[in-house]
Amino acid sequence: MTELKKHIEEIKEKLHQWSHAYYVLDKPMVDDLEYDSLLKELIKIETQNPQLITSDSPTQKVGGIVLDKFEKYQHKTPMLSLSNAFNDEDLKNFNDQIYKEMENNNYSFFVEPKIDGLSISLIYSNGILSKAVTRGDGVFGEDVTVNVKTIKSIPLKIANQLDYCEVRGEVFLSKKEFDKINHQRSLNGEELFANPRNAAAGTLRQLDSNIAASRNLDAFLYYYMDRETIATHSESMRYLDSMKFKINSLGKHCTNIEEVIEHIHYISEQRSELDYEIDGVVVKVDEFDLYEKVGYTSKFPKWAIAYKFPAEIKTTKLLNIFPTVGRTGRITYNAALEPVQLAGTTVQAATLHNADFIIDRDIRVGAVVKVKKAGDIIPEVIEPIIDKDFDTLEKFQEATHCPECNFILERFEDEVDQYCPNKECPRKIIRAIEHFVSRDAMNIEGLSIKIIEKLFANNFVKEIKDIFNLKNFKEQLIQLDKMGEKSVTNLLEAIEKSKLNSAEKLFFGLGIRHVGKKTAQLLITKYKNILDLKDIDWNDLEEIHDIGPTVTKSITKWFSDKTNIEMLHTLEEQGVNLKYLGQIGTKFSDSITNKNFVITGTLSKPRNHFKTILEEYGAKVIDSVSKKTDYLLAGSEAGSKLEKAQKLNVTIIDEQEFNNLIGGKNEN
Numbered sequence: 278m279t280e281l282k283k284h285i286e287e288i289k290e291k292l293h294q295w296s297h298a299y300y301v302l303d304k305p306m307v308d309d310l311e312y313d314s315l316l317k318e319l320i321k322i323e324t325q326n327p328q329l330i331t332s333d334s335p336t337q338k339v340g341g342i343v344l345d346k347f348e349k350y351q352h353k354t355p356m357l358s359l360s361n362a363f364n365d366e367d368l369k370n371f372n373d374q375i376y377k378e379m380e381n382n383n384y385s386f387f388v389e390p391k392i393d394g395l396s397i398s399l400i401y402s403n404g405i406l407s408k409a410v411t412r413g414d415g416v417f418g419e420d421v422t423v424n425v426k427t428i429k430s431i432p433l434k435i436a437n438q439l440d441y442c443e444v445r446g447e448v449f450l451s452k453k454e455f456d457k458i459n460h461q462r463s464l465n466g467e468e469l470f471a472n473p474r475n476a477a478a479g480t481l482r483q484l485d486s487n488i489a490a491s492r493n494l495d496a497f498l499y500y501y502m503d504r505e506t507i508a509t510h511s512e513s514m515r516y517l518d519s520m521k522f523k524i525n526s527l528g529k530h531c532t533n534i535e536e537v538i539e540h541i542h543y544i545s546e547q548r549s550e551l552d553y554e555i556d557g558v559v560v561k562v563d564e565f566d567l568y569e570k571v572g573y574t575s576k577f578p579k580w581a582i583a584y585k586f587p588a589e590i591k592t593t594k595l596l597n598i599f600p601t602v603g604r605t606g607r608i609t610y611n612a613a614l615e616p617v618q619l620a621g622t623t624v625q626a627a628t629l630h631n632a633d634f635i636i637d638r639d640i641r642v643g644a645v646v647k648v649k650k651a652g653d654i655i656p657e658v659i660e661p662i663i664d665k666d667f668d669t670l671e672k673f674q675e676a677t678h679c680p681e682c683n684f685i686l687e688r689f690e691d692e693v694d695q696y697c698p699n700k701e702c703p704r705k706i707i708r709a710i711e712h713f714v715s716r717d718a719m720n721i722e723g724l725s726i727k728i729i730e731k732l733f734a735n736n737f738v739k740e741i742k743d744i745f746n747l748k749n750f751k752e753q754l755i756q757l758d759k760m761g762e763k764s765v766t767n768l769l770e771a772i773e774k775s776k777l778n779s780a781e782k783l784f785f786g787l788g789i790r791h792v793g794k795k796t797a798q799l800l801i802t803k804y805k806n807i808l809d810l811k812d813i814d815w816n817d818l819e820e821i822h823d824i825g826p827t828v829t830k831s832i833t834k835w836f837s838d839k840t841n842i843e844m845l846h847t848l849e850e851q852g853v854n855l856k857y858l859g860q861i862g863t864k865f866s867d868s869i870t871n872k873n874f875v876i877t878g879t880l881s882k883p884r885n886h887f888k889t890i891l892e893e894y895g896a897k898v899i900d901s902v903s904k905k906t907d908y909l910l911a912g913s914e915a916g917s918k919l920e921k922a923q924k925l926n927v928t929i930i931d932e933q934e935f936n937n938l939i940g941g942k943n944e945n
């Protein structure tokens with residue numbers, strides 16, 4: 278090593294140490310001036326010798342990169358979310374569930390704050406931070422490495438030298454930083470962020486990394502699994518700490534559920550004192566080798582749960598009740614409220630669901646009402662307060678006509694909701710297009726509701742097929758206010774790209790009643806072409822899970838409408854793909870697609886690994902063995918599920934046979 282290189286390494290080491298002490302340990306070793314002057318020295322040397330800049334240099338933390346867009350990245354293992362507990366009883370049930378699965382194993386818990394930020398996955402290759410990816414939909418996230426590299430408490434280099442080391446955690450903004458940013462924004466006359474979480478999300482998704490660098494994002498890490506070397510979550514936390522990651526100091530190992538509840542109370546008491554927002558407490562089984570035993574539902578691990586703090590309830594005046602119409606024509610009633618601070622945001626609108634909801638609770642305009650945030654997101658009116666003025670207020674009357682097109686509203690038999698039956702109702706069309714372009718449907722970026730409204734008002738898009746003609750109006754679109762050349766070009770590109778989607782996205786996007794994402798997937802995997810669904814024998818569907826008469830009736834009705842068939846033909850002529858292309862590659866197998874699987878016992882990889890593969894083939898992975906189960910994939914130490922499968926004559930396969938199943942009989 279040359280003298281200069283050695284000198285640089287020494288400076289870098291010092292700066293790493295100082296910055297760890299400052300940003301992670303909150304115990305500064307030197308004052309800011311000393312840090313800055315050494316950093317300046319490094320910048321100077323690196324500017325003169327750019328060949329000596331390494332990706333782990335502290336100088337790489339300052340932003341400076343502007344991207345066009347974020348690349349998509351497929352997580353190696355999906356980023357799951359957690360099921361919720363709202364009280365002690367839920368926590369005890371969680372414990373009972375685990376106890377049942379445990380047979381003779383001892384288990385314990387780890388309890389830590391649930392940080393109200395955004396989950397992030399950090400990938401280190403040979404000790405160097407190489408990728409940082411958002412959760413996205415859990416399977417595909419966005420590569421936000423350039424922004425994450427600006428986070429001072431995230432090390433660019435760690436001592437773990439594995440070629441693949443993944444650590445997960447939460448990016449957040451402290452309350453102090455949040456206030457600072459909003460103060461600055463109000464001085465600049467810019468719109469304020471609603472809460473620290475939104476501000477952090479807005480920052481992480483900035484294409485210009487200088488913005489992230491200026492905003493002091495922070496991150497707690499809470500997930501690292503390398504079962505070869507680490508046996509428990511507590512140990513993994515100590516390990517992350519030794520790798521110089523920022524670990525939350527309120528995490529605690531608890532030996533039983535009573536201790537868990539006690540520590541949850543303790544964390545709740547600390548909540549208002551903390552300099553970052555938490556929205557609950559996460560409880561995890563501590564022993565990694567029990568994860569598989571406890572298992573997963575289709576969405577969540579069963580070895581962890583998020584205890585959510587009770588929703589805050591406030592009272593405010595109900596100023597008005599007004600109906601709105603959605604894409605299916607369903608009427609939702611909304612409340613205009615006198616602004617009130619609720620769980621970190623100013624609330625001035627809330628949902629009242631349907632007319633029956635309002636009538637049952639006797640909610641009246643002018644009344645003082647209780648409001649809360651349902652699931653901490655959408656505010657909801659709970660009930661009115663019956664004060665001395667209440668009787669003077671007029672009782673609520675349900676709407677009789679569509680607020681948008683004035684058609685007389687209808688009700689379906691046995692349904693509480695009212696519907697606008699007008700096929701040409703402008704709001705229904707706009708909402709239908711919004712659904713059509715949404716992420717799980719055609720995934721056309723750049724068509725926000727505002728843009729759709731604008732295109733609709735200017736007669737560019739009056740129905741779905743018009744989206745694919747937009748390319749003929751490029752110049753006119755650029756002229757539309759605020760659209761601009763760049764965004765129009767991006768939009769047209771996104772539209773062209775969407776034509777190549779596998780057909781389940783289009784089928785879901787059509788917005789047929791009762792056809793959700795999963796149903797669309799199952800049907801298209803089986804029938805391969807949307808147009809083929811037109812004349813199939815629905816009795817066949819008995820074989821497909823979860824598809825009952827309500828769904829088939831709705832689909833049959835949709836296809837019996839000639840204009841819908843015409844639309845599909847037009848889309849096909851426009852180059853939109855109507856066929857199944859497979860989710861990842863083309864995966865179909867007679868023995869797997871549409872079959873029911875149960876997974877049990879210890880396998881060479883987490884259960885989710887197998888589940889993901891099976892689902893790629895359109896199989897369904899369920900929790901318990903029944904007569905309907907087609908296969909039990911059993912690892913070693915399989916317990917009661919294996920016994921039950923034997924009793925019911927379910928085909929039992931081991932990992933080797935599973936591999937043959939996917940390798941050997943993959944027909945495409």
Ligand code: IVH
Nearest residue numbers: 357358359389390391392395396447499559
């Ligand atoms: S563990 C499979 N621990 O909460 C387990 N999550 O609904 C993965 N979160 O998406 C999550 N603090 O973004 C875990 N200490 C913590 C957390 C935490 C916040 C977030 C995370 C996750 C969501 C779960």
